[in-house]
Amino acid sequence: MRFAAETRPEGVSSLTADVLVEAMPWIKNVTGKTIVIKYGGAAMVDAQLRADVMADIVLLKIIGVNPVIVHGGGKAINAAMEKSELPVEFVDGQRVTTEAAMDIVRTVLTGKVNQELVQAMNEHGNLAVGLSGADAGTVIAEQLDPKLGRVGKVTAVNTQLIDNLVNADFIPMIASIAMGEDGGCFNVNADVVAGHVAAAIGAHKVVFLSDVDGLYEDFNDKGTLISRMTIDDANQMIAEGAISTGMIPKLKSCVYALASGVERAHMINGTTPHALLLELLTDKGIGTMVTGYDELAEAASQPLGNFAAKLVDRSN
Secondary structure: OOOHHHHOOOOOOOHHHHHHHHHHHHHHHHOOOEEEEEEOOHHHHOHHHHHHHHHHHHHHHHOOOEEEEEEOOHHHHHHHHHHOOOOOOEEOOEEOEOHHHHHHHHHHHHHHHHHHHHHHHHHHOOOEEEEEOOHHHOEEEEEOOHHHEOEEEEEEEOOHHHHHHHHOOOEEEEEOEEEEOOOOEEEOOHHHHHHHHHHHHOOOEEEEEEOOOOOEOOOOOHHHEOOEEEHHHHHHHHHOOOOOHHHHHHHHHHHHHHHOOOOEEEEEEOOOOOHHHHHHHOOOOOOEEEEOOOHHHOOOOOOOOHHHHHOOOOOO
16 A cells, blocks of 8 residues: 555646646547658667657557658768768768669668667557568659769659558558669658658658757747748748758658648657657647648548547637
8 A cells, every 4th residue: 555645745736637638639630640750860860869759659659640750861871881981972962872872771771770760669569660662662763863873853652551551550660762763772862752751641741850940040040940831931941042951851841742732741859858749749839830721721631530530629
């Protein structure tokens, strides 16, 4: 027998209950829907951060979300190339990928990074299935630019394998390698793959998880972090060249996904504890949200699950 004075010496705080009540309408909004999460940056490299992010994704799965993960692995690729004494070269933010470099990219992304993420996820149960975009011809690409070598531009996404895994309640973990129209494989920017996958499977949201807090109007002024913007705002910033090189593929992928019917896109910092939950399940969020819909005319991009369809919003 234990007494309350021993287990709750300072009484019972209502803070936890307040957080759960705040989360409830957001949980109702996402349950039964698919969310594509592009996973990268320091949150993927650090083992503890990786474990924490995987736990948050499992929690989203428990509350009824269908997560689909897309990842790259730039730092691991750099380390492997340096070990093999191959040059690490970038042009306009894109990795120059020779045939020799492509072999390393495939080995690192599918054999190391992907399996590390699957293992971290499967600490919670047999949930994750690792694959690359080349498996079952899921992501098809053509050469983006001859000067970049085996760097690809996505031309098609075949959704059958992803759909089958989601319908079987698995969490797909997709490395950003594509099958080439020429029969080989291409290295494709993971942000780009995430945007195309989200569009193809009719995702409710796409989330870009990196080690940057979000999109800044002026990156040198941390007071200019943008909380919310529209697809028109995003297009204007791209046209004016008002964003840093590393954010260009993320913002362009946001625009592509939104223009294809994805309801919202988010850019958040995965090194912030529980960033996914804070952005998706709280009133204020923590990163940058991009939407292509007027707030008063939003519509769900796909059917709710059976239980979610029974829920009603009586807040108005």
